[in-house]
Amino acid sequence: MERFEIDPDIHVAQTLPARIYSDPDMFRAQWESVFARTWHYAGHAGLVSVPGQVHPFVLMPGTLNEPLLLVRDTGDRIRCLSNVCTHRGTLVVEGPGHAQQLRCRYHGRRFTLDGRFHSMPEFEGTANFPSPKDDLPEVALGSWERFLLVALAPAMPIADVVAPLRxxxxxxxxxxxxxxxxxxxxxxxxxxxxxxxxxxxxxxxxxxxxxxxxxxxxxxxxxxxxxxxxxxxxxxxxxxxxxxxxxxxxxxxxxxxxxxxxxxxxxxxxxxxxxxxxxxxxxxxxxxxxxxxxxxxxxxxxxxxxxxxxxxxxxxxxxxxxxxxxxxxxxxxxxxxxxxxxxxxxxxxxxxxxxxxxxxxxxx
Ligand code: FES
Ligand SMILES: [Fe+2]
Missing domain, CATH: 3.90.380.10 (Naphthalene 1,2-dioxygenase Alpha Subunit; Chain A, domain 1)
Structure with missing residues (x-):
């Protein structure tokens, strides 16, 4: 695909080519190059105000469509985890609520509130199990005041992004x-x-x-x-x-x-x-x-x-x-x-x- 050049000198620069706004291929190219690498608003701290409170959401429905979970763990820390079970991939938490552990309703795999694998029935003979791959992946989470932002593969630290607000x-x-x-x-x-x-x-x-x-x-x-x-x-x-x-x-x-x-x-x-x-x-x-x-x-x-x-x-x-x-x-x-x-x-x-x-x- 072509490269886009916007002259750094505004006096000589031309705006973005019109197809950026109208071509479905351009839009598709932005999902990984722009949306996956940047911070997005995910909610406010009041959604998970006490330890054990969980709030599932989808990051960027329509593009990234990433099922994620806000959770306040037993150490009173807010985390953002993948909401996809590491067994066969169903959604772990289906609605907001309170939990001591995260339990997948498909085959009963359990995770602690910080996303670590806890237990799984019928897996006694499975070799090299559990491994860190069986934990729920953690997603980068940052905040400004009570506002929470998440990023899948951030190209910049959240502290830099919110520094001007602070x-x-x-x-x-x-x-x-x-x-x-x-x-x-x-x-x-x-x-x-x-x-x-x-x-x-x-x-x-x-x-x-x-x-x-x-x-x-x-x-x-x-x-x-x-x-x-x-x-x-x-x-x-x-x-x-x-x-x-x-x-x-x-x-x-x-x-x-x-x-x-x-x-x-x-x-x-x-x-x-x-x-x-x-x-x-x-x-x-x-x-x-x-x-x-x-x-x-x-x-x-x-x-x-x-x-x-x-x-x-x-x-x-x-x-x-x-x-x-x-x-x-x-x-x-x-x-x-x-x-x-x-x-x-x-x-x-x-x-x-x-x-x-x-x-x-x-x-x-
Ligand atoms: S998909 Fe979660 S336990 Fe099987
Ligand atoms: Fe306006």
Whole structure:
């Protein structure tokens, strides 16, 4: 397959070729080269709050389709294990609950909560058994505050990925967050996942697409900061509009920040508002279908419907409409690549560079 080149100089660079967003082979190539090698949101610590609590889930349904298990072991440590029995491969844990051991219901193999093989009936004559291969494989797990991220074969340490969040937001009251389950939303967008990310990574379209959001954010002050494996955008409040009250020692104290939009390559967004955190999880379902989950974690309900953090459903539907129109456009025979605005599309350029870097890696 070809290599993708995105010039590091945004002034001369061209955007990704359109087939990245529309060709099923390109999409398929991203499963191992991008999704398997990066960190993805897996849930929050409250899903497994006491030792023995288990929470099975599928990592990246539609692409990786990897059955995994979050478990808090007897040592009070959260782990992520393969949820596939090492005997004949059925799923070990079928639903969330509490357990002293993990027992496969097919033929009764047992594992301890840290994934180690414990016992198995009718295997007395089996040679070289058990071996470490009979343990449930453990998957890399990392966290930022209560948010858990997992990776199958990570190309970078989680500490590096979340370092900018830790450095920037350390003073905010994360221990007061509570998950608003009824407030969670899911959207299915008829567009490639990377088009959704492209759109997320620029505030350029805000005055054109989001009339209500444009009334509360100062377009001239909107800021983008690039990180090795992420992008931070800062929405700055217009005069009189709601913003964080940050302590004098905070580097953004003088800026009237209305929203921190943190994106972690490739699929995770932490949007931090004066009311709390909206975790957005992007799940690619097919080359032209993407699920987006909005998971609200609240520390101050009274600020919920204000400023840049209010009316999120309306903003999302406005974004969906434009992103779906782009999907129809990138199939055109008459369009291939575009150019970047150096002042407004540094985040999009950075994402394209990362996507090209990861996709090229698989071919090198
Ligand atoms: S598949 Fe699990 S015990 Fe046989
Ligand atoms: Fe938008």
């Amino acid at each position: 450095a920037r937001l350390g003073q905010l009251p994360f221990s007061a967050l509570s998950f608003d389950q009824p407030g969670a939303r899911e959207y299915v967008v008829s567009a490639n996942w990377a088009l959704y990310i492209d759109n997320y990574l620029e505030g350029f379209h805000i005055p054109y697409v989001h009339a209500s959001l444009a009334q509360t954010l100062d377009y001239g002050e909107y800021a983008v900061e690039l990180q090795r494996h992420g992008v931070l955008q800062l929405g700055i409040a217009k005069a009189g509009e709601p913003a964080f009250a940050l302590p004098p020692a905070h580097r953004d104290h003088a800026r009237r920040v209305a929203a921190y939009y943190f994106w972690l390559f490739p699929t995770t967004m932490f949007n931090v508002y004066p009311w709390g955190v909206s975790v957005n999880v992007v799940t690619p379902l097919a080359v032209d279908r993407t699920r987006v989950s909005f998971l609200p974690f609240v520390w101050d309900e009274t600020k919920r419907e204000q400023g840049a953090g209010g009316a999120l459903d309306r903003v999302e539907r406005e974004d969906e409409a434009v992103v779906e129109a782009v999907q129809r456009g990138v199939r055109s025979r008459l369009y291939d690549r575009g150019r970047y605005s150096p002042t407004r599309e540094a985040g999009v350029h950075h994402f394209h560079r990362l996507l090209a870097e990861f996709m090229n890696h698989s071919m090198s």
